[in-house]
Amino acid sequence: MENNNNHYSIETKDLSIHYGRFTAVRNVNLKVEKQKITAIIGPSGCGKSTLLRAFNRMNDFVSGSSVTGEIFLHGRNLYSKHVDPVEVRRKIGMVFQKPNPFPKSIYENIAWGARINGFKGKVDELVENSLRSAALWDEVKDKLQESAYALSGGQQQRLCIARAIAVQPEIILMDEPASALDPISTLRVEELLQELKKNYTILIVTHNMQQAARASDFTAMMMIDDQRAGGVIEFDDTKKIFTRPTDKRTEDYVTGRFG
Amino acid sequence: MNFDLKKKTRVGESVIQALLFFAGILSVFITLAIVYELGKEALLFFNNPDVTLAKFFGGTIWQPGIGAYGIWALVSATLTTSFIAICISLPLGLAAAVYLSEYASLRARSILKPALEILAGIPTVVYGYFALLFVTPVLQNIFGNENIQVYNMLSAGLVMGIMILPLISSMSEDALSAAPRALREAAYALGATKVETSLQVVLPAALSGIGAALIVGISRAVGETMIVAVASGAGPNFTFNPLQAAETMTGHIARISGGDLSYNSIDYTSLFSIALMLFLVTLALNLISQWVVNRFRERYE
Secondary structure (H helix, E strand, C coil): CCCCCCCEEEEEEEEEEEECCEEEEEEECCEEECCCEEEEECCCCCCHHHHHHHHCCHHHHCCCEEEEEEEEECCEECCCCCCCHHHHHHHEEEECCCCCCCCCEHHHHHHHHHHHCCCCCCHHHHHHHHHHHCCCHHHHCCCCCCEHHHCCHHHHHHHHHHHHHHCCCCEEEEECCCCCCCHHHHHHHHHHHHHHCCCCEEEEECCCHHHHHHHCCEEEEEEECCCCCEEEEEEEEHHHHHHCCCCHHHHHHHCCCCC | CCCCCCCCCCHHHHHHHHHHHHHHHHHHHHHHHHHHHHHHHHHHHHHCCCCCHHHHHHCCCEEHHHCEECCHHHHHHHHHHHHHHHHHHHHHHHHHHHHHHHHCCHHHHHHHHHHHHHHHHCCHHHHHHHHHHHHHHHHHHHHCCCCCCCCCHHHHHHHHHHHHHHHHHHHHHHHHHHCCHHHHHHHHHCCCCHHHHHHHHHHHHCHHHHHHHHHHHHHHHHHCCHHHHHHCCCCCCCCCCCCCCCCCHHHHHHHHHHCCCCCCCHHHHHHHHHHHHHHHHHHHHHHHHHHHHHHHCCCCC
8 A cells, every 4th residue: 555654644646636627736746754844835826735735625615626646644545435524634734824813712722623623631731732832831821811813923823833733633734834924933933843843744835945945854846837737846855955956947946046 | 307296186085075974974963863853752741740750661551641651561562572583583594694604505595595685675564464364373373362362472573583584694694704714714624514613613703793683683673663563462561471462662653653643742742752762772772782792702803
């Protein structure tokens, strides 16, 4: 099977994503390593987010979208008829581009996800641990009952990360998690990523080359082909992508010559 | 380079601004005018030496002809019918709104929404006779003829609820649809099911809009006249028992003002006191529901 190698967390096989008759992403074959950070880079509109959202079946909500090919998690195809997308999302969490906490208290933001997932343990502890893992605990421990909207943008994004962690997923998808944040908040999120990868596999879409170079272990470079379908043109160690890329287009992109 | 920084007068701008201001102030002006007129006539009533505030707010019999001015005889029916109407229209309307905004396919929506809007377009007199000639017989079958009067508040309240239903559902649906997509995505990404997302995330986020729908619904119910005039009974009766006949404030005004009344008679001026009371009841219910909604709503911006 695809997944007899424990090294890998999730892998795609000939994955294509379509909107109606338009193919947005074509033939992606990625093997994402466990407990590593894999960055997806590429110019705007190349299908990075679409690809990312395929992993937790968020594209299901886009009417007319369909998927061909397979995504394997523990040897099971996430797009098989027998797989429940709700269960997929419990295993594969997501952090979005703009912080989107619930209009609830800080505490409830974290407790809610755990509760709907049938969490039976001590919620107080879970909230504290999740907030500690997201490096937010010290800033909010005295105001857990306040609205999440009282937090700054960077804090809100870390709250969203804490919320994702509280459900105890295996994989966390991040769609440009720092693009709406100032440089200091961005740095804190990047530091946080290094902590998180000890326990989670992280896939991150980013527009920020330095961020990909600094924070990720592997990098997938995406580009659109002549039919405007995005594809992964190069996938390798981040170091190699940024120093000795094999593809000329990757080199042009990472050195800022276009895109 | 030659450029002119001198202030210019833009006539178009000022004219439009004036028109917009006029449109805004008009409703305020009309409200004030109504309150003034009501107050003026009601004052005549309260200036009558026979009328005291104690009688007005303390009594439970309304018969100005014989010196009984207990407004509660009418307020009780208004509160009872409105309460029944809200009990019907709020849960049903909300459920319809959640269905339309979160669940319905485009096709189902395109059939259901116009159907609901037709419901909103039915004249209230039709609703009134629907209550009297259809709903009341059904209720009589259920409760037994001896337990329920031919004219009763339950029938009127139920049908009034149906009348308000489209209003509540369409306003609530707007509020639900306005909840940011990002909130739904956040919930789904945590492994929430559709029901959990709709009821525990989207609905609370839309609560202020739903509250507005509730307030408008209450106002409609309190002010509704034709249905209660036809189906609820034609005589003041202090009771909160929905199986009995009782006349609401609006129904009473409609019936009495339909007969011949001489100006400045106590019957005539008493109508304005009822209208003023109606105004106050609506205001009070609005304030209460606004307070309740503010208490429970979850803010997002």
